Amino acid sequence: MLYVDGKWVEPGEAVIQPEDRGYNFGDGVYEVVRIYQGQFYHWDGHMKRLIRSAKELHMTLPWSEEELHAIGLELLKKNQIGSADDAILYMQVTRGAAPRQHDIPTGDIRPVLMAFARKKERPLHDLQHGITAKLVADIRWLRCDIKTLNLLGAVLVKQEAKNAGAADCILHRDGIVTECSAANLFAVKNGELYTHPANNLILHGITRQVIIDLAKENGITVHEEPFTTGFAQEADELFLSGTTTEVMPIITVDEKPVGTGQVGPVVRKLQELFEANIKQSVNV
DSSP: OEEETTEEEOGGGOOOOTTBHHHHHOOEEEEEEEEETTEESSHHHHHHHHHHHHHHTTOOOSSOHHHHHHHHHHHHHHTTOOTTOOEEEEEEEEOOBOSOOSSOOOSSOOOEEEEEEEEOOOOHHHHHHOEEEEEEEOOSOSOTTSOBSOOHHHHHHHHHHHHTTOSEEEEEETTEEEEESSSEEEEEETTEEEEOOSSTTSOOOHHHHHHHHHHHHTTOOEEESOOBHHHHHTOSEEEEEETTTEEEEEEEETTEESTTSSOOHHHHHHHHHHHHHHHHHHHO
């Protein structure tokens, strides 16, 4: 069951207006909220980012956070996602339908909300054993801080990594590492964390911020500063972070081992801290 423009519909019943600007231009924003044991994880952070993304596109959302929360809860109910289930909630807002033109239309144009929820298990095997990555040039646009529907660049770099037999890519602009195809990236060197600063070249990840906060609270130094592909290749440990990927170890880059080629102690510590944070959030 989906929520589409004020209606509850089955997937095959969903209707998209041909001149919806989300369909024509990718003119819209979205969020993916993790659900652990039937409860939203860091809901407020996701809603704050959704509102910011819309504002950056000169969009005003006509729904309050309370209304969006109520829709999310109803989606869990209608899709039989209960207290024992891990899942995701996807919410997408397009600017709405208007005669096709490149500039932002004025007048009576109404944003369209589409949302769905579905069960999704945690990637426990990969969290335990790690994944592989490939260095790929970052071909995306220069406003990666806005969580828009324009994801073709991310699709292409992910496919390049997949074609090379890797699980994901590590993106770089002229040798400066940014992030991954749909996740932020951290390097570990001498027990300290390094990650690209949260500017326009990366998404301000909700999980990224949780990890930074947990690290600082537990005596792990965090450097939010650019670093090179060479630094990444010489790192003791690498991991990516995201809503559905959590604290995901990277054990090889371009088929060469990261550090020992095994999941390292700092990543394991952060995984433990993240696990405790999940349990705390669920039990609040």
